[in-house]
Amino acid sequence: MPPRKPAKPAALDTTGAKIASPVPKGVIDTATGEVGVPSQPHYDPHEELGALRKQLETLQKQVTAAAQSVKGGAREAARQSEATVKLYPVSTLVAVAAVVGAVAFAIAGSRAAPARSRYDRALDEMRDLYDKVRDRI
Numbered sequence: 001m002p003p004r005k006p007a008k009p010a011a012l013d014t015t016g017a018k019i020a021s022p023v024p025k026g027v028i029d030t031a032t033g034e035v036g037v038p039s040q041p042h043y044d045p046h047e048e049l050g051a052l053r054k055q056l057e058t059l060q061k062q063v064t065a066a067a068q069s070v071k072g073g074a075r076e077a078a079r080q081s082e083a084t085v086k087l088y089p090v091s092t093l094v095a096v097a098a099v100v101g102a103v104a105f106a107i108a109g110s111r112a113a114p115a116r117s118r119y120d121r122a123l124d125e126m127r128d129l130y131d132k133v134r135d136r137i
Contacts, residue, residue, distance in 0.1 A: 029036070085092045
C-alpha cells in the first residue's frame, strides 16, 4: 500500500450560520435527485414574543374570570346556607349533629385495634392450646 499524503486541515467557514440563527432543513427531491435547502420563512422573535404576550394576557383574563365566578358561587352558597339555618333551625341542628356523629364514628373506627395477621391468630391459638394442656397437667 502506498504511503498517504498528509491532508491539509480544512479552513473554518466564517460565512455560514451564526450562533442562535435558525437551522434550515435539507430537502431531497426524489423525482430529480436534487438536494437543497428550501427557502426558510423570515424569523422575527419580536413577533413571536408579541403573540406569546397576547396569549398570556388572555390566560390571565380567563383565570381572573374563573376566580370571580368561584367567589360568586361561594358567596351564593353562604347566603343560601344562612337562609336555610334561619328558616329551619331544628332541622339544621339535627343535620349538623348527624354529620358530627358520622365523622366521630369514622375516626373511632380508624383508631380501633389493627387487623391481626394470620400468624398472630395462629400463635394465639397455639398459646391457648398450650394453656389448656398445662391446666390438665
